[in-house]
Amino acid sequence: MAEIIRKQLWYPGYKPENLSGVVEKLKEVGASNDESALGTFKIKLRPTAYQKACLKRVLAASNLAWNWTKWLIEEKGVSWKDKKTMQAIVVKKSIESLENQDMVAPEVRANQQLLSKTTSVRLTAMCSFVAATKSSMTLHKGCTRKFDVGYKELYPRSGTFGVQKPYIRKFEESMLPAKMPTEARKNFNRLRLSILPNSFAAKGNPNERFLRIGKRRSWESMPPISHDCKVEMRKDGSWLLLIPCDRSYLRFSKPVAEKNHAVSLDPGVRTFQTEYNPFKQETRNHGSQRDKDRINFFKTKAQRHEVLAKTNKKEYVRKEHKRQADKYWHKHGKYRDNIHRELASKLVNENDLVIVGDFSSSRCAAKRAGSKLTKQTRAEMYSWAHYRFKQRLIERARGTGTRVHFQDESYTSKTCGNCGNIKEDLGGNKTYACEVCGVVMDRDVNGARNIMIKSLTKN
Incomplete structure (x- = not known):
């Protein structure tokens, strides 16, 4: 043949x-x-210096929850399948509200300030660690080499954190404060996204509360938020919003009619x-x-x-x-x-x-x-x-x-x-x-x- x-x-x-x-x-x-597989629609964000500091803090809180989950499984013997127990510990608003203080990792006790207003992000990070552990065990079943899901650095040079879909919205006129001056309201740039707004400035400061988008085209062609998304920090300091979506929203060139x-x-x-x-x-x-x-x-x-x-x-x-x-x-x-x-x-x-x-x-x-x-x-x-x-x-x-x-x-x-x-x-x-x-x-x-x-x- x-x-x-x-x-x-x-x-x-x-x-x-x-x-x-x-x-x-x-x-x-x-x-x-x-x-039927989903694609990823990427939107470049243009955060201010204050917003960058807030985003890095949220990323650190996500990594802290990841490390805390790993510590509970390895040091305290909590089963990786027992999500309910881990959620009751990792997603607490403060460590003082925990009945068993032995379940607080030393790293968490040293970084208590990261627990404020990051409940949903920590829940997503905990679920991500469990999913990563399950995938590692499934993909490498029977291998002699050990594949371990490692700890994360709190303030890395690059990284991602998950955001639940209810906390991501396109900017709307109703989000502006009622007492905002007419001239300031008229000149306000509306190509913005509301991503975890409570992690940023107060409602009276919309410039620091809502994140600007890099391109108008991204705003106009942005797909609906139907899944949890991710925010990525790249090594060059830029920030991206990653949206899972149907592939029809992706900007691919059209294929040749006859291939x-x-x-x-x-x-x-x-x-x-x-x-x-x-x-x-x-x-x-x-x-x-x-x-x-x-x-x-x-x-x-x-x-x-x-x-x-x-x-x-x-x-x-x-x-x-x-x-x-x-x-x-x-x-x-x-x-x-x-x-x-x-x-x-x-x-x-x-x-x-x-x-x-x-x-x-x-x-x-x-x-x-x-x-x-x-x-x-x-x-x-x-x-x-x-x-x-x-x-x-x-x-x-x-x-x-x-x-x-x-x-x-x-x-x-x-x-x-x-x-x-x-x-x-x-x-x-x-x-x-x-x-x-x-x-x-x-x-x-x-x-x-x-x-x-x-x-x-x-x-």
């Missing part, structure tokens, strides 16, 4: 007569993603993804050397600032280096994620089927006896974040009709795409030259083509 398919698939220098046999088999590969193509992708280190399209008879490399250098530049700058933040003796200098490290880590992730988004959207919009080599950076980069991978190569594997791209591609394909299939890519680079000969001494060569049939082609193109062949055959 593999020999027949090899003769029907195009490669540089060879044009088959037709692809009819391959087209029918490609229809059987992969399955459509669940269209009759299938492509295969070969993930790598030197080149992020090599695309093979037998229908258009073309190959493309995604993730240029310039992109790679840019990602590594941001990473290097961030690591240098982290080292200086630990070694400098002056506290204000250490804080500045930490701030710079956060800035470059944010740029590093943002640049890489932008490459992921653009490629995922392009693949989904233009193709019916996307076949991706099932590449695991952590498995390939693991130190093993006899491994010839250098430290730099291992670091570059992690820089491209292949697993993150796979998850983004799956998410982008939901509800579009495009199928995504992950294929084991073992021996796809070493196998000749023309005759099937396995070249054990390929090493790090960029070109595949078969000693049996004489075919010469790019190593990554050969790998991407073999990934498609492998997905069409059982053996």
Whole structure:
């Protein structure tokens, strides 16, 4: 079967007569993603300095409740299934109202001020910890390695906290104080959200009580609040509201009317993804050397600032280096994620089927006896974040009709795409030259083509 398919698939220098046999088999590969899955609508917030301090306080209260729940389970023997008991402890308005003071964690006693006006946030954090514990136990059942849900830092450089849906509303005219002067009422910016308003200023100060939205477009296209949401603080200091919603609210570009193509992708280190399209008879490399250098530049700058933040003796200098490290880590992730988004959207919009080599950076980069991978190569594997791209591609394909299939890519680079000969001494060569049939082609193109062949055959 593999020999027949090899003769029907195009490669540089060879044009088959037709692809009819391959087209029918490609229809059987992969399955459509669940269209009912929710998406996430992101709204950028523009908090004032006072509001940022309030948001950080709420985030600290959420992390405190998370740590308190973990402490009760580990130190006091409370079952993670007993939500009622944990709620009666963690969601109290003050620790003085607790009958059993032994259930108060030392960290909670030292940060009692965080318990004021944060009841709903602490309840959400407690439920999130229980859900995370359950997921960890389910996903890693039977593994010898221990997967633990860890403690959180109270005031982290980035993080999220949950907000129940009754506490999020669009700003309305009735929220303004009745005694507000006419001129001030007229000039008041109404592109605002009411998020946990009691955690901010009093009702008489609407400028500090309600959070401004970054863009009018976000306000106009904002989906209804039908689920609990999350507020995220990023490493660059910006704040986002994450709203679970139907995918019709997301701003995706419209797919091509007729998508009759299938492509295969070969993930790598030197080149992020090599695309093979037998229908258009073309190959493309995604993730240029310039992109790679840019990602590594941001990473290097961030690591240098982290080292200086630990070694400098002056506290204000250490804080500045930490701030710079956060800035470059944010740029590093943002640049890489932008490459992921653009490629995922392009693949989904233009193709019916996307076949991706099932590449695991952590498995390939693991130190093993006899491994010839250098430290730099291992670091570059992690820089491209292949697993993150796979998850983004799956998410982008939901509800579009495009199928995504992950294929084991073992021996796809070493196998000749023309005759099937396995070249054990390929090493790090960029070109595949078969000693049996004489075919010469790019190593990554050969790998991407073999990934498609492998997905069409059982053996």
